[in-house]
Amino acid sequence: MTSDGSSAPLSGVRVLELGQLIAGPFCGQLLADFGADVVKIEDPNRSDPMRQWGVIEQGKSLSWNVIARGKRCVCADLRTVEGREFVLRLAAQSDVVVENFRPGTMERFGLAHEDLERVRPGIILTRVSGFGQDGPYAHRPGYGSIGEAMGGLRHLIGEPDRPPSRMGVSIGDLLTGMHAALGTLLALRVRDRTGQGQIVDASIFESVLALTESLVSEYAVAGVTRTRSGAVLPGVAPSNVYTTSDGQELLIAANQDTVFRRLADAMGRPDLGDSAEYGTHVERGHRQAELDRLINEWAGKHTASTLLALLDEHAIPVGRVYVASDMLTDPQFRARRSIVEVKDDILGAVPMQGVAPRLSRTPGSVRWGGPQLGEHDAEVRAELASRSGTPADSGVDAGTGDRGMGS
Structure with missing residues (x-):
């Protein structure tokens, strides 16, 4: 030794x-x-x-x-x-x-x-x-x-x-x-x-x-106190966990404007990417909950494997919510x-x-x-x-x- x-x-x-x-x-x-x-x-x-x-x-x-x-x-x-x-x-x-x-x-x-x-x-x-x-x-x-x-x-x-x-x-x-x-x-x-x-x-x-991050500055300068927001960051959308038809949980992160447009194409809804309601980071943040419901409904129509392949094809950041057994078998980890x-x-x-x-x-x-x-x-x-x-x-x-x- x-x-x-x-x-x-x-x-x-x-x-x-x-x-x-x-x-x-x-x-x-x-x-x-x-x-x-x-x-x-x-x-x-x-x-x-x-x-x-x-x-x-x-x-x-x-x-x-x-x-x-x-x-x-x-x-x-x-x-x-x-x-x-x-x-x-x-x-x-x-x-x-x-x-x-x-x-x-x-x-x-x-x-x-x-x-x-x-x-x-x-x-x-x-x-x-x-x-x-x-x-x-x-x-x-x-x-x-x-x-x-x-x-x-x-x-x-x-x-x-x-x-x-x-x-x-x-x-x-x-x-x-x-x-x-x-x-x-x-x-x-x-x-x-x-x-x-x-x-x-x-x-x-x-x-x-x-x-x-800027937690202290936000309060001192703008009077904003960050607080608990569950699974999301307020104003950053979409970036959440969505459930597939076979019960798997996928985290999809498409909050950047260009990435969201690719997600909209993958969903078969290219209109969303250019719409006044969802086309910009700020507007998506205002409608975070309704956008999450829309994506979750779409994700629920696909199996995890199908959805992973589709999102990868469109260069959308996505990943399953892993536990240890997943890490031990994942090819990237290996x-x-x-x-x-x-x-x-x-x-x-x-x-x-x-x-x-x-x-x-x-x-x-x-x-x-x-x-x-x-x-x-x-x-x-x-x-x-x-x-x-x-x-x-x-x-x-x-x-x-x-x-x-x-x-």
């Missing part, structure tokens, strides 16, 4: 991942996908709760298998002197530390940025939290759901006559992990030029806020290896999403699935000893604390 990702973009970059659950570890997953040697530190007494989350098969969490893929797992109790010293020795040979504790926790551990820089000048500390490292809310515990609410996303999801809903994934955490990974890469780029490290401060509420099989000693070959984005010269890869607790202890200790000249078992705490490493 190699740890440097061969010729991947982040080959040779070592990342220490501290923390647990999703936001910080998803940042680590993305960096590992592109070849970084991500060494995940877990409390030996409690481990990362993700090991017990989601669907469990043969005693192993499939969620853990994905979010910990490509990482090496080592045990250390940060609440002990031995554990902290071990992490500092690893930090001395690392480029990045990723953590998602509550602000102030790293400082209490003696692992503040200045502590890390003393052993590794130029090191980057990527900090993931609910509300950022400063401000009146910084001390609050910050789950992804809270950041989604305060960042403006929850208010927009669901039907207008019902309370706010949520997505079926932890989107706030995942967005923050992506922003943290982006910030880490930017900081590495700066260090390449200047030799200086820095702190990357990624908060959940701001990561969600960044995805809300052609691009969008889903890869990762061998696992317990589960066998496990399909999961591949690496995105795709690089033509130096692509990333999924090297292995989520490891067992402490699986790489001996390997990492031996490397540390060989580089520092200390005994392989020196200073590594096997776990004597009575609490986990979360804050």
Whole structure:
């Protein structure tokens, strides 16, 4: 098993991942996908709760298998002197530390940025939290759901006559992990030029806020408050899910004027494309509901396969509303290896999403699935000893604390 990702973009970059659950570890997953040697530190007494989350098969969490893929797992109790010293020795040979504790926790551990820089000048500390490292809310515990609410996303999801809903994934955490990974890469780029490290401060509420387009500007300038609109965006039509005669759901997006004219031709109603009622984006937006009813009635006269072929012939953006079984059999997914099989000693070959984005010269890869607790202890200790000249078992705490490493 190699740890440097061969010729991947982040080959040779070592990342220490501290923390647990999703936001910080998803940042680590993305960096590992592109070849970084991500060494995940877990409390030996409690481990990362993700090991017990989601669907469990043969005693192993499939969620853990994905979010910990490509990482090496080592045990250390940060609440002990031995554990902290071990992490500092690893930090001395690392480029990045990723953590998602509550602000102030790293400082209490003696692992503040200045502590890390003393052993590794130029090191980057990527900090993931609910509300950022400063401000009146910084001390609050910050789950992804809270950041989604305060960042403006929850208010927009669901039907207008019902309370706010949520997505079926932890989107706030995942967005923050992506922003943290982006910030880490930017900081590495700066260090390449200047030799200086820095702190990357990624908060959940701001990561969600960044995805809300012109929501704030619309209110501040025009007095417009966006709200829940169900399956559509108000004024953007047609772009909705329509049901075929065999009960399949197709999303048809033809809101651009030229595309709508092609849809009108496909429907056998070329008059719609040039009509005063439907010929422009603005007018279609005014008649969104009636246009959706018209298209749904037409779609209901065709099977999904017939309609997909017809719309493809007319260059209309269309796609079935997929579930996992559809993705596993779709020829486009197969052609691009969008889903890869990762061998696992317990589960066998496990399909999961591949690496995105795709690089033509130096692509990333999924090297292995989520490891067992402490699986790489001996390997990492031996490397540390060989580089520092200390005994392989020196200073590594096997776990004597009575609490986990979360804050």
